[in-house]
Amino acid sequence: MTAISPAATATPRGRILNVVRMQYVNRMTFVWIPLLILGAVLVFSVVIWVMIPYGGPKYSAGSQALIWYLLAVGIQSLTLTFPFSQAMSVTRREFFFGTYLTAATTAALLAVVTTVGGFIESATGGWGLNGWMFYTAWTWDSGPLGAALSVFALAMLTFTAGFWGATIYKRFGGLGLTLVLVGIGALLIAGLWVIGRLNAWVAVFGWLASLGVVPLSLVVLGIVVVLGATEFWMLRRLVP
Amino acid sequence: MTSVIEVENLTKRYGDVIAVDDVGFQIEKDVIYGLLGRNGAGKTTVMSILTAQNFASRGRVRVFGEAPYENARVLPRMCFVRESQKYPDDAKAPHAFRTASLFFPNWDQELCDRLVADFQLPMNRRIKKLSRGQLSAVGVIIGLASRAEITFFDEPYLGLDAVARQVFYDRLIEDYAEHPRTIILSSHLIDEVANLIERVLVIDQGRIIMDETTDDVRGRATTVVGDATAVESFAAGREVIHRESLGRVVSATVLGTLTDDDRRLLATSGLDVAPVSLQQLIVRMTQRAADGRTQNEGALR
Numbered sequence: 001m002t003a004i005s006p007a008a009t010a011t012p013r014g015r016i017l018n019v020v021r022m023q024y025v026n027r028m029t030f031v032w033i034p035l036l037i038l039g040a041v042l043v044f045s046v047v048i049w050v051m052i053p054y055g056g057p058k059y060s061a062g063s064q065a066l067i068w069y070l071l072a073v074g075i076q077s078l079t080l081t082f083p084f085s086q087a088m089s090v091t092r093r094e095f096f097f098g099t100y101l102t103a104a105t106t107a108a109l110l111a112v113v114t115t116v117g118g119f120i121e122s123a124t125g126g127w128g129l130n131g132w133m134f135y136t137a138w139t140w141d142s143g144p145l146g147a148a149l150s151v152f153a154l155a156m157l158t159f160t161a162g163f164w165g166a167t168i169y170k171r172f173g174g175l176g177l178t179l180v181l182v183g184i185g186a187l188l189i190a191g192l193w194v195i196g197r198l199n200a201w202v203a204v205f206g207w208l209a210s211l212g213v214v215p216l217s218l219v220v221l222g223i224v225v226v227l228g229a230t231e232f233w234m235l236r237r238l239v240p
Numbered sequence: 241m242t243s244v245i246e247v248e249n250l251t252k253r254y255g256d257v258i259a260v261d262d263v264g265f266q267i268e269k270d271v272i273y274g275l276l277g278r279n280g281a282g283k284t285t286v287m288s289i290l291t292a293q294n295f296a297s298r299g300r301v302r303v304f305g306e307a308p309y310e311n312a313r314v315l316p317r318m319c320f321v322r323e324s325q326k327y328p329d330d331a332k333a334p335h336a337f338r339t340a341s342l343f344f345p346n347w348d349q350e351l352c353d354r355l356v357a358d359f360q361l362p363m364n365r366r367i368k369k370l371s372r373g374q375l376s377a378v379g380v381i382i383g384l385a386s387r388a389e390i391t392f393f394d395e396p397y398l399g400l401d402a403v404a405r406q407v408f409y410d411r412l413i414e415d416y417a418e419h420p421r422t423i424i425l426s427s428h429l430i431d432e433v434a435n436l437i438e439r440v441l442v443i444d445q446g447r448i449i450m451d452e453t454t455d456d457v458r459g460r461a462t463t464v465v466g467d468a469t470a471v472e473s474f475a476a477g478r479e480v481i482h483r484e485s486l487g488r489v490v491s492a493t494v495l496g497t498l499t500d501d502d503r504r505l506l507a508t509s510g511l512d513v514a515p516v517s518l519q520q521l522i523v524r525m526t527q528r529a530a531d532g533r534t535q536n537e538g539a540l541r
Contacts, residue, residue, distance in 0.1 A: 004346060004387060004388075004389050004419050004420070004421045012312055015312060015316075015343070018342040018343060021339075021342055022339045022342065022343075025328075025331070025335045025338050025339050026328060026330055026331050026332075026335045028330050029328070029329065029330060076328070076329050079326070080326050080327065080328050080329050081328045083322075083325070083326040084325070084326055084327050084328055084331075084336075084339075086291075086293045087319075087320065087321045087322065087325055087382070088339060088340060088342075088343040088344075089291070089315040089316050089317075089318055089319060089320075089343055089344070089388075090315070090343060091310045091311070091312050091315060092310060093310055094312065236310075237295065239288075239293065239294050239295065240293055240322075240326070
């Protein structure tokens with residue numbers, strides 16, 4: 001008979017890394033499915049490019065399929081993995097940082113894959129078909145790192161949107177989520193109205209165009225940080 | 241006795257509903273508790289507040305002397321798998337077990353493997369496709385193999401057949417004998433767990449109405465068996481909480497501790513004393529608590 005003694009528990013950092021391992025324990029969700037989607041979309045795009053007789057540049061916006069997938073991953077991280085992490089005696093703080101670390105790793109992986117895809121496209125003149133899925137002149141304006149950063153920022157924003165929306169839904173119900181979305185919509189409309197009143201559309205578009213991909217990605221990451229901070233605040237009082 | 245959990249004036253409100261009403265109790269180290277009560281009595285709420293999954297509206301909870309909320313020193317020493325536990329979307333049972341092995345420092349993989357075989361749990365099917373009983377088995381295996389110092393089982397038997405339930409009770413006792421720890425088992429199959437639990441905590445409408453050792457609870461009543469007339473004359477003037485008859489033979493469970501006079505009377509009337517069903521006793525106590533409340537409310541009006 002051996003009495004159970006308080007065994008040494010992992011360090012705080014170790015436990016956050018364990019949350020990452022928990023998220024990746026089934027690598028399907030965070031690794032293989034995104035890559036599978038990307039691969040399938042590329043194959044479909046190539047087939048379509050072959051079918052199009054037009055000789056000029058053909059663009060595929062297929063990589064946005066991933067965006068929707070990451071939105072779903074963000075939602076499920078909260079609705080399913082959060083309650084599971086609670087049963088694993090993980091603190092909310094550990095769950096939050098571990099989950100964001102996982103999302104960032106996946107976003108970085110996607111950024112690398114898309115950038116490598118962009119290199120291949122520009123080297124082969126669009127897979128020899130003048131078809132472009134990864135490479136756009138605007139995102140590659142600041143070189144491959146800028147292009148990678150834009151993908152990373154967009155992936156993080158999508159994941160955060162799902163995670164954040166699901167958290168609002170769980171804490172404040174369907175009505176709460178609707179009110180927040182209506183509120184965001186109202187703010188956007190108000191912004192449009194102000195720009196229209198000031199007759200500033202030309203200036204705004206000029207500014208956006210001149211901003212370049214890197215600053216714009218940084219703005220997106222800034223939004224991610226703000227949403228993430230409110231997410232943390234909500235998660236701290238969330239009941240699974 | 242050292243206590244591992246201390247609860248004072250714990251209250252939980254959901255709007256107008258009071259789920260837990262000013263409750264106080266202590267949980268002693270290395271004891272198996274039965275947390276008993278009707279559906280909606282507040283069992284799950286209490287357990288989720290103790291494990292910091294839920295929040296108290298008022299009151300104080302100490303686990304190993306500390307507040308459990310966001311406390312990475314305390315939480316890994318507890319394991320609470322809910323009755324309606326959710327798992328990541330495409331997770332299979334081995335994924336859940338591998339994750340549990342990361343977070344519970346005393347995790348025993350050998351025990352886990354043995355339990356998987358005992359419960360005949362399919363390892364290749366996604367958890368969301370498992371039957372209710374298999375889903376319960378996943379939770380039971382995590383609870384046992386994590387060997388946490390305080391383990392909560394929230395109606396762990398849902399959907400388990402009689403054989404699987406017995407496997408659970410047997411393994412629990414075996415492993416507890418080798419590795420004593422605090423276990424809090426919520427159940428309403430009271431007679432099934434009666435031989436397992438050393439202490440009884442009965443919660444009813446958010447209040448603790450009983451906090452005693454199982455033996456003391458049993459001592460509160462006696463079942464007498466024998467000829468109908470003899471049983472009835474013994475039971476006259478006593479509160480009978482349960483009565484069964486088969487032809488001329490009647491068995492009656494009467495409240496109250498037996499005095500020496502009672503024992504002599506039983507002997508001379510040729511009556512036998514049989515073990516009391518814990519379930520009947522607790523059902524009666526719960527009803528009595530409810531009656532008491534109605535009377536109090538009546539008096540207030």
